[in-house]
Amino acid sequence: MNYYEQQIDLYFELKGTPDSSKESYLRRMNTFIKFIQDRQISMDDITINDIQQYILFLKRERSLCAGTINNYISAIKFFYTYVLGREWDAKKIPRMKRPHKLPLIPSKEDVLAILQATTNLKHKAILMLIYGSGLRVSEVAKLKISDIFAVKP
Template sequence: MQQYKQEIELYFELKGTPESSRESYLRRIFAFINYMQNQYKCMENVTDSDIQQYILHLKKEKGLSAGTINCYISAVKFFHTCIIGKEWNPLKIPRMKRIRKFPVIPPKQDVLAILNKAANLKHKAILALLYGSGLRVSEVAKLKICDICSKSMRIRIENAKHNTNRYTILSELALDVLRKYFRAYFSSYQMDDWLFPGQHKSEHINVKSIKNTMIKLRNQLQIKQNISAHTLRHCFATHALEDGVDPVFIQQMLGHKNLQTTMTYLHMTSKSLMGIKSPLDTGNSNPK
């Protein structure tokens, strides 16, 4: 297994694969190797049928979702083709069809209630950036002081998903919270310091800590259980659409590679706020 790990890490280094992708690929590849070794299979002799059985194992025994299984398939395909050097047959090893589920989008007043409930300035600043700028949880965690520009009212996000860089807007209200947080938490600093340090100043805040904070606030307010820290990013996109912001601009701020991904938020907007009326309510129709 160590031999495979060295080959995989060399490939990642040559390609410049982001750290987050490296970790997820390695974890899923090693899970696949462990499964095959438990079946007494030599990796060089693994067949399409063996891979099919592994996918069935993930589906029926592990109970994983289609999206998660597809991530495993991507990792196994990479290992099978790039490391072992064997052909991949997509006709025999298809990706699973995903059933699209739209996230719950709470009304704006519920989002503001969550932000107002956060008494800790650090937590309030983080949540304000998640909702006010549409950032991913991992992106907020990895922000540095120099990434915030109050003069241009924008935030720089480096080494984001797909190893991309972008800018997004900085909310005036979020900036106000950030300034209060900064005065309370920073007596001295360097511009490349973490904006939200963890337990040790040399480390940024843990992503799980942000998620747990959101869960705690959500439960205190007795808001729906399926609302998470990532929901605030969905709210940013949906509420921006409702405010009439061009989807192309939202795509740029969210860092979506494909505009179609951004357009899915149209399904989550409140049609009444978009100025759309039912045909039952237009004209002179008056059902008796």
């Protein structure tokens, strides 16, 4: 694996990838490599079928969610194409569909209870603004006084 790690380090250094992303990719690639080695398959002999079997293993045996499996697929694709120099077939190794979940909307009573329990006036104003206007937290965080009140010069 030392040769592979050197190739991976070189790529991420040239690209300027953050250490956290590099560590995430390495962790996922190492897990895949261990899976392959446990089955006594040479790195040069890895096939699309081996990758498919690993993805099924992640899904069935480890019960990982679609988003996590897609992260593994990205790391394996990088390893397979960049390090091993092989051709990736996206038709045979599709990314998993992530279920679309609708947001949970709290009841009016729950919202009122939260507002009544909030003692800090600033926090209460922020919560009321979020609830009353439908703004996202990030949108409220970027608000300026001029966005709410017309400021006259």
